[in-house]
Amino acid sequence: MILEIPLQDYFDYVLPPLPAKLRDKIECIIQTLETNEAIRCKRWVFPVDSALDDEDEHTISHRLREFYNAVVNAAQDIDDSLELTFGLVVNGNNPVYSDRGVSSRPNAFLKLNPKLASQSSEGLRYAPVAQRTQRVENGEDFVYDIANPQQFKLKEGMNDTDDDVAKLVYDMEQILALDPCRRFTLGATIDDCTMRLWFLSRATLLKTKPFDFTKDRRQLIHYFLSLAFASPTDMGWDSTVEFSHYSQSGRRQYKIEVDGQKFTTVDVLSDALAARPLGRATRVWKVLDSSGIIRVLKDVWLESDRMGEHEIHQAILDDVEKFDQAHHSNYRAKLEQRMLRPLAQCRVPVNHKPDDTAAVMLRGYDSSNDSSVDRFTSNNPSNPAAQSVGFSMSFDRDPDDLTTEPKPDNSQITQEPAAINQDSDQIMSTELAKRKARNHIHHHRIVFKHYATTIYNERSLGDTLCALIEVVRALGILHRVGWVHRDISGGNIDWFADEKIGLLGDFEYATHLKEPRRHNVRTGTPFFMAAETLVNDYLFTAVPQDLSTDEEEEEDDDEDDFIPFEPQIGTEAPVVPHKTSLPPSFSHNPLHDLESIWWILIYVLFFNDDACNPSQDSETRQEKMNELFHGKSEATGRFLLLIQSAYLNEAKGHLSPSFAPAIETIKALALLLTAAYQKSEKQYNMTGKIDDKSFEIHRRFCKLLTSKLLNSLCGITLVPVKDDGKKRTNPGPPETEPPAKRSHTSVP
Numbered sequence: 001m002i003l004e005i006p007l008q009d010y011f012d013y014v015l016p017p018l019p020a021k022l023r024d025k026i027e028c029i030i031q032t033l034e035t036n037e038a039i040r041c042k043r044w045v046f047p048v049d050s051a052l053d054d055e056d057e058h059t060i061s062h063r064l065r066e067f068y069n070a071v072v073n074a075a076q077d078i079d080d081s082l083e084l085t086f087g088l089v090v091n092g093n094n095p096v097y098s099d100r101g102v103s104s105r106p107n108a109f110l111k112l113n114p115k116l117a118s119q120s121s122e123g124l125r126y127a128p129v130a131q132r133t134q135r136v137e138n139g140e141d142f143v144y145d146i147a148n149p150q151q152f153k154l155k156e157g158m159n160d161t162d163d164d165v166a167k168l169v170y171d172m173e174q175i176l177a178l179d180p181c182r183r184f185t186l187g188a189t190i191d192d193c194t195m196r197l198w199f200l201s202r203a204t205l206l207k208t209k210p211f212d213f214t215k216d217r218r219q220l221i222h223y224f225l226s227l228a229f230a231s232p233t234d235m236g237w238d239s240t241v242e243f244s245h246y247s248q249s250g251r252r253q254y255k256i257e258v259d260g261q262k263f264t265t266v267d268v269l270s271d272a273l274a275a276r277p278l279g280r281a282t283r284v285w286k287v288l289d290s291s292g293i294i295r296v297l298k299d300v301w302l303e304s305d306r307m308g309e310h311e312i313h314q315a316i317l318d319d320v321e322k323f324d325q326a327h328h329s330n331y332r333a334k335l336e337q338r339m340l341r342p343l344a345q346c347r348v349p350v351n352h353k354p355d356d357t358a359a360v361m362l363r364g365y366d367s368s369n370d371s372s373v374d375r376f377t378s379n380n381p382s383n384p385a386a387q388s389v390g391f392s393m394s395f396d397r398d399p400d401d402l403t404t405e406p407k408p409d410n411s412q413i414t415q416e417p418a419a420i421n422q423d424s425d426q427i428m429s430t431e432l433a434k435r436k437a438r439n440h441i442h443h444h445r446i447v448f449k450h451y452a453t454t455i456y457n458e459r460s461l462g463d464t465l466c467a468l469i470e471v472v473r474a475l476g477i478l479h480r481v482g483w484v485h486r487d488i489s490g491g492n493i494d495w496f497a498d499e500k501i502g503l504l505g506d507f508e509y510a511t512h513l514k515e516p517r518r519h520n521v522r523t524g525t526p527f528f529m530a531a532e533t534l535v536n537d538y539l540f541t542a543v544p545q546d547l548s549t550d551e552e553e554e555e556d557d558d559e560d561d562f563i564p565f566e567p568q569i570g571t572e573a574p575v576v577p578h579k580t581s582l583p584p585s586f587s588h589n590p591l592h593d594l595e596s597i598w599w600i601l602i603y604v605l606f607f608n609d610d611a612c613n614p615s616q617d618s619e620t621r622q623e624k625m626n627e628l629f630h631g632k633s634e635a636t637g638r639f640l641l642l643i644q645s646a647y648l649n650e651a652k653g654h655l656s657p658s659f660a661p662a663i664e665t666i667k668a669l670a671l672l673l674t675a676a677y678q679k680s681e682k683q684y685n686m687t688g689k690i691d692d693k694s695f696e697i698h699r700r701f702c703k704l705l706t707s708k709l710l711n712s713l714c715g716i717t718l719v720p721v722k723d724d725g726k727k728r729t730n731p732g733p734p735e736t737e738p739p740a741k742r743s744h745t746s747v748p
Contacts, residue, residue: 001372003206005365007197010208011222013365014186014199016230018222021079029074029221038070039217061090061108061152064190071224085229086110086147098143098178099252104171106149110227110235111141143178144243144252147235148186148227156191164189169277172200175236177275180254180283180299181243183350183443184236184361186227197223202281202301203357203441206367233350240348256287256297258445259346263287263297269454270491280508286451295343296448300508304356304440309508310345316510319481331477338474340494340505341449348443355443452494452503455600460495461662462714464604467495468597469705470502475597476698479590482513486588488596489525490603513589523588528599530592531635531642532677537586539639540677541684590695591676595642597701598669601662603629605651608718610658618721620654643674661712668704672697 022029033039068088076082089111095102096109149171153160168187175185187198195213199206213220233239240257244264247253253265263285270284280300287297302308307315320332347354358364458464471493478485485507492506509523524533532539606625615621627637641647645667652660679694 003204003367003370004209004373005206005367005370007208007211007219009365009370010197010199011219011226013363014206015197015223015226016234018226019082019229021082022075022225022229025075025078026218026221026225028078029071029225030217032074032077033070033221036070036074038067038074058090058092060154061092064088064108065090067220068224068228071221072228075225075229082229083113085113085231086227086235087113089141089146091141094140096141096143096146098174099250100178103143103178104149104167104174106146106167106171107152108150109141109146109171110148112145112147112232143175144181146175148188149175150188150190152189153191156194161189161191164191168198169200169205172198173275173277176200176202176277176281180256180274181238181241182236183238183355184357186235195220199362200277201357201361201441202278204362204367205277206370238348238355239350254285256285256299256445258297258447259344261290261344261447263289263295263447265297266294269296287447289447294451296340296451298446298448299348300444300446301357301441302444302508304442306508308345308347308444309446309506310342312507312510313339313342315512316478316481316483316507319483319512320477323481331480335474335477338470338502338504339507340452340503343447343449345444345446348445356440357442358440448505450494450496450498450503452496455490455493455495455604458495459718460714461604461608461610461716461718462710463495463497464718465601465705465710465713466500467493467502468601469702471504472594472597472698472702472705474502474504475590475593478510479593479695479698483510484513484588484590485510485593486523487525488593488600489528490600491525493600511588513587524596526631527603527629528596530595530599531639532586533588533592534635534638538681538684538690539635540674540681587690589680589690589692591673591680591697594697594701595673598642598666598673599638601666601669604718605655605659605662605666607720607722608656609721610656611717611719613656613658614719615654615656615721617654621721624651624654642670645670658713658716661709665704665707665709669701672700672704 030039065088072084076084087110088108090108091106093105093107096104096106149168151164151168151171153164168189172185172187176182184199184201187200189196189198190213193212193214194210196210197208211219227235242255244253244255247266251267255262255264257263265285265287267286268283269286270282273280273282280302283299285297285299287295289295298309300309317332317336320335324330324332349355350360353360355361455464455467458467471488475485475488485504486509487506489506492504494503494505495501496503524530526534606621606628609615628641648663648667648670652663655663676694676697680691682691683689
């Protein structure tokens with residue numbers, strides 16, 4: 001669905017405002033254009049409808065540029081102090097490039113005046129040295145310098161219009177996906193004489209009602225003037241992000257402002273979500289502060305009623321502090337030691353105001369009375385080579401299968417696994433429908449003190465296990481005071497080698513169990529989501545097994561790292577008097593966080609080999625990998641793996657022989673989790689209650705990881721069995737349909 005608004009509302013609330021010097025000069029400009037014969041017979045340079053003209057689209061677009069230039073010249077004749085900000089470029093079918101290769105092929109676009117392009121220019125320098133001179137001579141354009149992409153068709157019909165819309169939305173998506181300097185983008189489609197104006201932000205896709213641009217000359221002139229002399233900020237640029245330099249590998253690096261401090265990017269740690277047109281668009285960089293110390297910077301768009309990650313972080317510590325005061329303990333220090341620590345944060349400002357997709361970008365526009373219209377549906381399959389690069393997927397090639405032919409380094413490295421591939425139209429339509437009531441989103445940045453190695457990139461299996469153990473201890477404290485993380489994945493668990501400790505990060509989806517659910521959305525990375533979370537339902541209310549793991553607790557050295565559970569954390573639902581009554585809705589609980597840890601361990605074993613003792617059956621490993629880690633939001637296979645151990649016994653035959661002890665531990669953890677699920681949900685159908693005392697399995701969970709396992713595996717060096725997307729290239733969009741993009745986290 002696409003929001004459709006009146007043309008005048010677009011002019012009043014979306015389009016950059018006219019320069020003050022031109023607000024009363026439209027009629028004077030029209031007279032000048034008539035004198036210069038740029039306007040003829042009330043129509044300007046198009047004597048007949050383009051559909052009736054014998055000329056092609058390229059010639060028509062050149063006429064449009066001539067009229068654009070005539071309007072600019074007429075305005076500058078009135079006031080010669082006006083400086084052109086954006087010129088109109090007719091592109092034909094030539095590609096627009098990015099540092100990933102071809103980005104898109106708009107028929108026309110606006111190009112930022114080189115004098116003002118300090119944030120984005122020199123796009124060609126991403127290329128290898130041998131290619132730079134040729135690209136300069138060819139005069140190729142780059143996505144970092146363009147705005148307001150446009151698509152043209154000589155005729156107006158369903159197929160033509162759908163094709164135009166598909167291409168334009170793809171063009172706009174690419175601008176937001178590839179350029180961290182953009183907050184939103186504008187666009188336009190022309191079909192015969194019908195013009196529609198477009199807007200895309202991380203919250204909203206909207207278009208105007210159609211108008212005849214050959215006859216509504218005043219509107220067209222106003223439109224051109226607003227674009228030509230607009231500030232980069234009013235056209236979607238972010239003044240707090242500026243281009244800095246190119247790395248030795250040819251990567252664009254940026255200076256990003258956070259709370260008055262500037263940080264220079266060194267490497268992209270995560271940007272897979274930025275490829276999705278709507279949503280949080282999370283980007284994470286490895287950065288240097290002003291003293292040259294390595295930090296981690298996260299840039300994210302948050303719903304207006306969501307707490308910022310630093311606020312959630314502080315709220316959790318405050319709750320632990322209250323517990324410490326009541327019980328004369330010191331758990332806050334233990335938890336804080338195992339959390340990524342915020343160093344700086346801010347609501348990103350624009351013109352001294354906190355940026356906001358509604359209040360700032362749309363200037364407070366009220367869309368409640370506007371209608372939504374259907375967008376076409378495309379069945380074009382996604383092109384894996386053109387998708388946003390993600391971390392290792394089951395269908396990635398093995399390193400041995402990669403060609404040895406050298407290729408340009410034109411892929412961004414992202415450190416999270418992407419989810420199911422979907423048609424981009426389906427993603428757009430689904431997200432727009434769900435975001436209709438949530439188009440009020442603000443821009444947030446946070447800097448973390450430590451840069452550490454994620455579980456994905458840690459090559460020591462022993463350190464990987466140590467990191468997981470430390471995070472389970474952190475979760476034990478977190479869960480005891482009533483919080484759940486809800487997004488445990490290999491990308492937000494780090495091993496901090498300097499302090500020999502595991503760190504838990506990404507608390508943006510964490511919530512207190514007593515808090516009402518304001519957002520009915522499943523959160524998490526599908527690879528690591530608990531089976532119940534994937535289907536949003538309780539699955540262990542009638543599991544026909546008694547998998548009790550009751551055992552006498554033994555004293556251990558880590559006794560003080562765990563808080564005994566008491567039935568106080570608010571997970572009990574109202575009592576349901578009759579079995580036929582509707583039980584309370586599903587809610588994420590501590591067991592789901594722990595199951596995600598279990599899936600991370602399985603992922604590590606399937607996506608890596610022992611460098612000294614590799615698997616002897618990589619083909620079967622690939623088949624099982626496809627079954628377990630396809631990224632789809634279904635839980636049947638994952639649920640069966642959790643409650644049955646036979647499948648895990650088979651895994652010994654196609655994983656590295658060195659991993660056999662870990663397989664036994666995974667089986668024991670599965671029994672522990674299943675028994676806890678059974679106990680917690682035993683009375684659910686009758687009473688509507690979840691037994692929160694059954695959540696207290698953290699100590700036993702850690703014992704299974706630390707028993708003999710750590711000693712047997714600590715010397716193993718892991719070797720990835722997938723190319724993790726680093727060799728993929730982006731050949732750009734197909735001729736008629738935009739490719740799909742991978743998604744992850746926050747499954748609709």
